[in-house]
Amino acid sequence: MSDRESWRPGAGIATLRRRAALLAGIRAFFAARGVLEVETPVLSRHASTEPHLTSFRAAGAGGQRFLHTSPELFMKRLLAAGSGPIYQLARVFRAGEVGRWHNPEYTLLEWYRPGLDEHALMDEVEALLRRLVPALAPAERLSYRDAFARHAGFDPMRADVAACRRAAARLQLPPLAGPAHDRDLWLDLIVSHVVGPALGRDGPCFVHDYPASQASLARLRTDAAGTVVAARFELYWQGIELANGFHELTDLQEQRRRMLAENADRQVRGLPVMPIDPHFLAALAHGLPACAGVALGVDRLLLCLEGAESLDAVMAFADGRV
Amino acid sequence: MASYSTNEFKAGLKVMLDGDPAAIIENEFVKPGKGQAFNRVRLRNLKTGRVIERTFKSGDSIEAADVVDVTMQYLYNDGDHWHFMSPESFEQVAADTAVVGEAAKWLQPEASCEVTLWNGGPISVTPPNFVNLRITETDPGVRGDTSGGGGKPATLETGAVVRVPLFVDQDEIIRVDTRTAEYVSRVKE
Numbered sequence: 001m002s003d004r005e006s007w008r009p010g011a012g013i014a015t016l017r018r019r020a021a022l023l024a025g026i027r028a029f030f031a032a033r034g035v036l037e038v039e040t041p042v043l044s045r046h047a048s049t050e051p052h053l054t055s056f057r058a059a060g061a062g063g064q065r066f067l068h069t070s071p072e073l074f075m076k077r078l079l080a081a082g083s084g085p086i087y088q089l090a091r092v093f094r095a096g097e098v099g100r101w102h103n104p105e106y107t108l109l110e111w112y113r114p115g116l117d118e119h120a121l122m123d124e125v126e127a128l129l130r131r132l133v134p135a136l137a138p139a140e141r142l143s144y145r146d147a148f149a150r151h152a153g154f155d156p157m158r159a160d161v162a163a164c165r166r167a168a169a170r171l172q173l174p175p176l177a178g179p180a181h182d183r184d185l186w187l188d189l190i191v192s193h194v195v196g197p198a199l200g201r202d203g204p205c206f207v208h209d210y211p212a213s214q215a216s217l218a219r220l221r222t223d224a225a226g227t228v229v230a231a232r233f234e235l236y237w238q239g240i241e242l243a244n245g246f247h248e249l250t251d252l253q254e255q256r257r258r259m260l261a262e263n264a265d266r267q268v269r270g271l272p273v274m275p276i277d278p279h280f281l282a283a284l285a286h287g288l289p290a291c292a293g294v295a296l297g298v299d300r301l302l303l304c305l306e307g308a309e310s311l312d313a314v315m316a317f318a319d320g321r322v
Numbered sequence: 323m324a325s326y327s328t329n330e331f332k333a334g335l336k337v338m339l340d341g342d343p344a345a346i347i348e349n350e351f352v353k354p355g356k357g358q359a360f361n362r363v364r365l366r367n368l369k370t371g372r373v374i375e376r377t378f379k380s381g382d383s384i385e386a387a388d389v390v391d392v393t394m395q396y397l398y399n400d401g402d403h404w405h406f407m408s409p410e411s412f413e414q415v416a417a418d419t420a421v422v423g424e425a426a427k428w429l430q431p432e433a434s435c436e437v438t439l440w441n442g443g444p445i446s447v448t449p450p451n452f453v454n455l456r457i458t459e460t461d462p463g464v465r466g467d468t469s470g471g472g473g474k475p476a477t478l479e480t481g482a483v484v485r486v487p488l489f490v491d492q493d494e495i496i497r498v499d500t501r502t503a504e505y506v507s508r509v510k511e
Contacts, residue, residue, distance in 0.1 A: 188358040189358070
């Protein structure tokens with residue numbers, strides 16, 4: 001990009017019109033279903049403890065704040081306060097995430113449905129996609145285990161680090177620099193390089209029943225094969241991950257335990273320990289209604305619809321232009 | 323020792339890989355929804371020219387390579403080494419045949435080359451994109467044939483052999499593109 005042209009938006013005006021139509025379509029879908037649009041703060045005194053997320057810090061006269069990586073905790077406080085079903089089109093911020101399919105600032109559609117489990121929420125995600133893309137092929141549902149069986153040729157629920165390492169070599173992945181003694185790291189490598197890019201080629205594909213070690217904020221349950229799995233799903237389309245959803249964890253003690261474990265993991269990795277949000281834990285103590293929630297990347301959805309090569313082509317000003 | 327974090331990775335960055343200096347050709351950031359992020363990187367080993375693929379965990383660091391490209395004048399070949407000099411600092415370096423490699427067949431004294439230095443020592447030499455060289459041997463020219471069709475081999479004063487049009491004669495000077503080893507034009511003295 002020459003300096004003379006760098007003032008221009010990455011997305012063409014026609015794309016920006018379709019972006020606006022997409023946002024209007026999302027709002028119409030939820031209005032028709034009686035889901036309340038909400039807005040929650042971008043700035044918080046607390047931040048995500050997830051080791052793989054880096055929050056931007058903002059300093060001002062009022063003291064330090066963090067830019068949110070997702071509106072999840074604020075929205076769960078609204079649910080605990082009795083909001084009923086809610087959605088938000090939020091601008092979220094993730095430091096260090098820059099690439100064809102990543103921008104440090106992007107638009108996340110996040111919504112919560114009291115009373116639904118993750119499979120019922122997958123139905124609603126598919127209904128939303130169909131509202132936005134009437135010609136959409138039927139969505140497929142595949143367990144994490146079956147997705148690996150099909151595209152990587154091994155059982156991710158039983159494989160240890162050595163088996164994952166052998167699978168990566170068999171799949172001809174480039175060698176991994178540095179030590180790698182973490183099973184989830186190998187599964188993440190194989191998902192991001194092999195399994196994910198193969199998914200959703202004929203239509204949207206929901207992957208569900210994640211390893212318990214990757215539960216994040218999902219509850220755990222036992223699947224038909226007797227394996228403890230996370231009630232979590234992801235949506236892939238055209239090889240790109242579009243959404244992540246949970247049958248949400250509502251148990252205070254388990255939630256606190258996971259946040260502390262994440263902070264302990266941060267310490268091991270030499271990352272800063274993040275302040276755990278006491279308001280969120282208090283909301284759980286008060287009682288979060290049983291619910292399912294999902295976050296969908298709006299920019300990536302538009303990228304899929306436009307057949308674009310990178311987010312720069314669907315955002316007015318991606319990171320290289322700001 | 324200076325180092326680079328993966329979030330500083332970009333094309334052209336010079337790093338140490340398996341003990342050799344390497345330049346990043348391509349860097350792709352990949353991250354599954356909730357998990358570990360990776361930088362999938364293609365690099366060129368600057369000593370061998372070989373392309374290597376490697377995946378890094380995002381956030382990891384890698385040692386920087388002290389590699390610089392310097393414009394230097396080729397001076398002479400003493401039989402073992404090729405000698406170059408910086409026209410600015412007058413500093414001289416000597417490169418052996420392995421380092422000079424294919425560039426050797428284009429080098430004439432005073433040619434302005436890109437010399438890649440690693441920790442001050444030469445590891446590769448790139449000749450000028452275009453060089454003017456005298457033909458020392460070729461079949462006699464075919465007068466009047468300026469079509470450029472066909473062609474014949476011509477040996478140049480540096481020993482390089484290139485295909486030239488039929489009308490070009492011995493002792494003429496021609497311009498050659500060193501990147502493709504192709505004849506470009508005749509040069510009037």
